[in-house]
Amino acid sequence: MLTGTLWPGSRIASFAALAVGILLVFLPWSGLLAPIDQALREARFHASDRQPSGETIFLDIDSASLATVGVWPWPRQIHANVLDTLLTLGSAEVVFDIDFSSASTPEGDAVFAAALERAGGYAFLAAFQQQAADGTAVVNLPIAPFAAQADAVLVNVDGDGTGLVHSVPAALPEFSIVSVAKALAPQARLTAPKIGIDFGIDLTAITRISAQELLYGNPDPALFANKQVVVGSSAIELRDFFRVPRFGVVPGPLVQLAATETLKAGRQLTDWGTLPALLLSLLVVGAFLLSRLRQVGLTQLCLIGLASALLVETSAWMAQRLYAVTLDTAIYHCTVVILVIVALLIERTSRWRTSLQQQARLAYLASHDPDSGARSRQVLLDELDNHLASGEHFGLTLVHLGRLNQAIVSLGHDVGERAASEVVQRISRHLGMVPARIGSDSFAWAQLAPLNAAQQAEVCHSIGLVLDEPYVIGGHQVILDTCFGTATASDGLASAAELLRQADVALGHAQTHGLKSAPFDAQQGELINQRRLRDIALRQALQNGEFYLLFQPQIDLASNAMTGVEALIRWNSPTLGHVSPVHFIPLAEETGMIVRLGQWVLEEACRQAAQWAWGGRLSVNVSSAQFMLSDVVGSVTQALSKSGFPAHRLDLEITESLFVRDDTRIISELQQLRSLGVHIALDDFGTGYSSLSYLARLPVDKLKIDQAFVRSLPDPHHEALVETIILMAKRLGMAVVAEGIETAHQSAYLAGLGCEVGQGYLFGRPSTPQALGFEVSTIQAA
Template sequence: MPHPASRGAAVATLTVLVFAAALLGVFGPIDQALRELRFAGTDRAPSGNVVFVEIDGASLSGVGVWPWPRTVHAELLDRLMDFGADEVVFDIDFSTVSSEPADAAFEAALGRAGGYAWLAAFQQRALDGSAILNQPIPRFAAHAGSVLVNVDGDGTGLLQSVPAALDEPPIPSVAVALTPGAVTEPRIVIDYGIDLDAVPRFSAADVLFGRIDPGLVAGKQVVVGASAVELRDFFRVPRFGVIPGPMVQIAATETLKAGRGLSDLRFAPAGAVAVLAAMLFLLAGRRLSVAQLLGSAAAAAVLIELLAWWALRDAALLVDTAALHALGAGLVIMTLVREWADKRAENRRQQARLAWLALHDPVTGARSRQAMLDDLDHRERVGCLVLIELVRVSTVTATLGHGVVDRVLTEAVMRLDYQTGSLPARVGNATFAFLQPAGDTPEQTASRLAAALEAPYAVDGHHAILQTRFGFSSPSGMPAAERLRQAEIALDVARRGGIRSAVFDPGHGNRIEQRRRLDLALRRALTDGQFFLLFQPQVDLASGTMVGVEALVRWQHPEFGLVSPAEFVPLAEETGLIVGLGDWVLREACRQAAGWDWQGRLSVNVSAAQFRLGDVVGSVRAALESTGFPASRLDLEITETLFVDNDAGIVAALEQLQALGARIALDDFGTGYSSLSYLARLPIDKIKIDQSFVRGLPDPQREVIVETVLLMARRLGKLVIAEGVETDEQRRYLATVGCPIGQGYLFARPSAPEAIGLRSRQVDAA
């Protein structure tokens, strides 16, 4: 470890060298780049009161000569004043006499402007160093004020400021003339945080030929000047690169209008901070590790930049900080040299970590997408690439946060690794890829992995249950990227089709076309009377009595035949047709039920899309009034996706439905992560245990879930219906544990009313 005295001398020497370099301008480019970032970070809109009428290439071509005859300037001025311009500044040299008719025409136009025109004056240096002032000729100056248009910069390479005025004779700059009452220093330091790209710009040719809306100029201060490349009136400025001279004048004007005359302190404040930083380093540097010193230096650098940005934004101060950053870097380097051996070891560890991250997902430990593709391209084995999507992960993220999701996904990766014998790759938020195990068919793979991945995940007291969806590529030896593309297409087919898995085949294009045709057919199906209803009983498990029915919509198309609800309901939700279809189902179900010689309950499903796109309360009220069906016998089944966005309007709608007399049933209960919270705080009367729990009975884990739900429902005063009852053993078990109502194939499949004993009163009377 160096002696404290030598260490102090090294720090002092470094500080002197850094600020000597700053005085010599070594850090100028860095400071300029940092200033530009700060200007961009303080982005301000211009006042909108100043517009630029530019003599661009189109204007030069339109007139045909340069310099323009002063009759053209006269016409341009008249046009602008006719448009209602407040003031007009010409950043053009009028210091020499032209032809008498042309000068007379421009003089007359200045007279008509009534003193609201300004003409350019500028100072030049002769070869002997004396100053030469170019002013408008007297006949023009008699009708217009002179404004200084010098943009000679301040020696920093980029044009940072312009003179505020000429002392003798007294001539204000364009900015001062257009901003009466503005208080400024001898030089106006321009605030390039004002967005010059937002300053309105119009071609002089468009003004001359009447091609702009006069309202865009009315009441505005107009600066007229050259922007054509061939006129060479350009300057390099911070943030905006190269801009025309007149735009520099506008930038200075907007600076004063915004009250943003900046003070440029250069690197003076950095000197005091540097002394403090050096002292702190000497006091604490020996007790800091390299990592701590690097962190402190980084934090200090960020803090310095934030302070510099704040000083520019709120205090209109420009400060240079590159020297401070250089000093911080130098102090860090000194420490790095002193602890070189430790740093080498740390570098080796970091390189190993980076190498691992290049091949793996840092959250779940799965392989990265690119690592998988590279590996597959170098394998001789040919096989299907499988994509598996874990459904409902977004719901978990919204309700329980990313931490729980990350742990669930990590466990899912471990299960996949165990089941497939190889580490999967993470190719999406909740999508993983792996090579299909040898000897498996796609059906076997999907079935086995679904069973493994859909088993509950125990995370921080929550029992999360996911659903799975699979996409299989074709089993060919094509490049890995192509196999991945095929698997993605197949996964999308499965997703859109509402099926568990799909295998890629060239006919998927036909399926996409079929889906388009289905969409078109769906738009006519309702008016053509192609929908019909089936009903599935809900049975009292103790007595076997049918106490309710659930209405289920079906679609019989003349060409496509019987279309699955899993196919057309999602399509209707995507296109918004679900609103009309849902209204029809509700009205038709109530109409049929009102005519039965039976007093049980009617359940109707209501999609979350109906709440978002339609008026469910109004639809229910209309259906009840038109059919005479009593609201006290109506159950409306919803799913927890309705509550993902925490929309207060949804809760209000449910409360209105309850006020009508209807009851609210939560369908598919247990398949999400937040169902328990819904029961305690939302207007729900019934819960339907999802069939995935019931069909798995008897099973100890599912029995625990079912019994827990029943106990909780009883405590909360909710009625429970078990879906998916398929065996008598399941029925007996549910009845034994106190589940009051069951629904499933054991009792009946979805059927016509007559098939389950529901007959109209008219038939019975006959």
């Protein structure tokens, strides 16, 4: 995430935080979080495992006991036998969790009443409250003969029988009936009308003896001595079961024993429910919004959320273990998860928006001059080629702004470029079209309506009056002299580039003869003839050995060590003298000579570099025309094979114009080159018209920032462009090379942005291998 500016998704974060807050208020009452809270409570109970007191026993009327007797309800004589036997074995108290609210046989009831009398008040009988058919509450009590001999105790549980049981009623005050737990632990202090059961107490450790063993076996008196016994059933047939946390489905008597053990341990749980976690969640939502505004990173938020969730859960466990307080914390954990998801979505949205802005910026820069706002040279040529292809007749005007470069030198780059921007605005207002910037001090535009020479001169005169008006910029007055050259598209014209050259010839004629404007005519064809002579000389130059290579160093900006060189071709003609590559390279591309010339450069550069006692990289330029007219993969393979130069040290520099056409063959060839180990560098990036939508999937390893952007640093506009290109390259996993570095400040600035390699006059001009300190090695380069 970018820092230093207002977080781009702050408004989204505000709305998201508000939505989450509203959701949190209603979520606890939806029931959606209940399963999570139940699972968390069970986990806390497991982590708070406690042993029971050992003072209670569950005498279980299980299925085996029912089968032995053969009937249910049992005859009251059997219950009397159970009670007498338990007291004989030394049991302290006996609770029957069995319904005695209706009479049996007179003989059986009399026998059981006598047994209760012999118990002397140490026996308790079950009472329970249930709902009648008309909805009224009915309390079922033991029949009078039994009630006269034994106290009734409440065996109800809280809930409707369909959910988890967490508590039992402490008493029925209107009937003066206490619960089983209170009867067996009379010394315990009740803190609420309900006894919250601590299921951290291990119910499986409570002694459990089958009634069959007591009645028909040989029970050990030591097991029953001074123990409180709850008699009840676990038989499936009697359906006295409840779901409880941690232990799943247990018989009703075991729930009463759990409550009893809870009171004996002083662990009556108090349920604080969801409210504490809900309030904390709302605070976290507010903190989330504040963190978003302060641009806290997504990873940091995730770590904070995880740590806080662990802290909350640990606190809930400690509150239960130390203070017998239960909390529902699922709402907090859900809040953390939701906020992390929201943060992730906002982060992705922010990155997507940033990417779109960068692409839009680069798309604009690919077709416009970033300083003046004019269209690029290539965009104009493409437009003119389209007009030529459709057979249209039109004119082209080229204007030179005298003293603009002088203003840049004397008053500074910013003042000069602001003047150029004003030129573009004046032309746009006057002609209703945006001109293209052809050079640092020249602009061009097309006149789609055919004009004769006189009309063209009139247009140049009128726009000249507009452009010659003074420019007041930053307290400086800039005066420019304009000079125009025009050319008209005619039948048989080869290309827009040829038309532009004709306009340039006309402009040169006007400047030479002191004219305000001049059209191109046949008399100016001498310049074209010179181009023809260069063409002829070029065809013989390769055979005559007139070409040679110079090498410009490429420097690691971090260590200032030379890590590579770029091979640059030069031409010394015996008839024309030193001819600039600016003149003969385009000519070679147009005539097809570039195939042979490019093959020679590739083989000669590899041959020389292979002989140096040096392990750096070699960069060789490959023209788009070479890909169109020849087998570049075969040429590279041949050069490497002949020279023995290792493929992994070779960089092939291509230009953006290579991708004007959606040519799958070119993509395939680049991929084949990379499979050989060769690296692909995109040269002069930012000045052409590559499709940005393809850039992410092009087989490119490096981006070379065009020197036009680097040389103007520290211009703020170019700084923004360079930063954008480097950031984009890093995200695409590409290395970055900056061309045209001329000052130490530019070098330091680019290094600080993460640009790895620099090239320019600061480090060295194109030189011979000997001038760069390379010596021929006697060992083949590895």
